[in-house]
Amino acid sequence: MKDIIITGGAGFIGSNLVRAAIEHFTDRRIVNFDKLTYAGNLENLAGLEKHPRYCFIKGDVAEPEDVARAFAGDVEGVMHLAAESHVDRSIHDASPFIKSNVLGTQVLLDAARLKKIHKFVHVSTDEVYGSLGTNGKFTETTPLAANSPYSASKAGSDLLVRAAFHTHKFPGCITRCSNNYGPYQFPEKLVPLLISNALENKPIPVYGDGKNVRDWLFVEDHCAALMRVYESGAPGEVYNIGGDNELENLTLVRTVLRMLGRPESLITFVKDRPGHDRRYAIDASKIRRELNWEPAHKFEDAIRKTIDWYQANPPWWRRVKSGEYREYYEKQYGRAM
Ligand code: NAD
Ligand code: TYD
Secondary structure, three states: OEEEEEEOOOOHHHHHHHHHHHHHOOOEEEEEEEOOOOOOOHHHHOOOOOOOOEEEEEOOOOOHHHHHHHOOOOEEEEEEOOOOOOHHHHHHOOHHHHHHHHHHHHHHHHHHHHOOOOEEEEEEEHHHHOOOOOOOOEOOOOOOOOOOHHHHHHHHHHHHHHHHHHHHOOOEEEEEEOOEEOOOOOOOOHHHHHHHHHHOOOOEEEEOOOOOEEEOEEHHHHHHHHHHHHHHOOOOOEEEEOOOOEEEHHHHHHHHHHHHOOOHHHEEEEOOOOOOOOEOOEOOHHHHHHHOOOOOOOHHHHHHHHHHHHHHOHHHHHHHOOOHHHHHHHHHHOOOO
């Protein structure tokens, strides 16, 4: 049986993708390769441990010996999600972002090229394009203009995948998706932080004036797009992925509070993120047209489903919000929060 390696499979999008890929690729083994950083959590995959077509390998994408263990089988392809992923952490310390996101991607590319794999889907972000004004959307040809250490490290990794294609005819595709929300997202990101704080009647920190705009996509729609690119994406191509669902942060916060029946007085404006990108918006017409993908979920239904999941799983987010996360939270927002 052939292997598909999913890096970062214990994280938010990765764990949703591992589940979807096991269902979708019924004649392949899914190898989850993950370092289990603070953001990686095997509880996200509870129930899959004994699945005959699932395998977990603990390792670091930036360590060639670890990566060699992941490539020991008959590897058909890779979907690469492993990364340090939080902008605010990259502002405190960029070095893990450079090691995991930039070096890690090159180590993985080298191993994948040696193995002559069939497809490599590099999962990137719309943040590599920088910030938009009030008009326009990011297309695949928008110049890269990353503004945070996180997005700069992702842009660097995108260029390494591009270089592997041009230099070695390596079968790499790059995807650039907008902000995701859904079950199993680490509560340092806006949506799960908002839901879990609201459930505990704790303040909701909103950066700056709350008018920054993000284009929100349900995680299962992102996973479906990634599998479509894995199967049918053309090597060397970039595919933007987005839900045509732009919302100001304050609108999103108010919507969730209303759905939870919690008061707007929980909203607390805090100091803005340095270099905070004002607006992201994705033009996803290429993947819609060429790969026949479109989001299957409406925002109103999927945010409800997401809220229901966090309401039903407080032990999951309470455990995640203890320990090391607590220290980060206090450093980021101060003890008063
Ligand atoms: P996440 O932080 O929830 O998960 C990242 C996973 O990668 C964790 O399981 C972690 O243990 C693992 N990891 C980190 N460094 C590693 C290393 N050196 N070696 C092996 N594993 C390592 O992130 P996420 O939100 O699920 O994002 C996954 C990918 O999707 C990232 O590449 C991110 O840039 C991209 N992306 C995310 C979003 C979003 O809204 N969350 C949007 C677009 C793109
Ligand atoms: P985030 O979930 O960190 O994603 P990204 O920065 O990658 O877009 O943040 C989404 C938006 O929400 C962004 O404009 C920053 C803002 N934000 C807050 O206002 N308060 C918070 O506590 C967090 C984590 C984010």
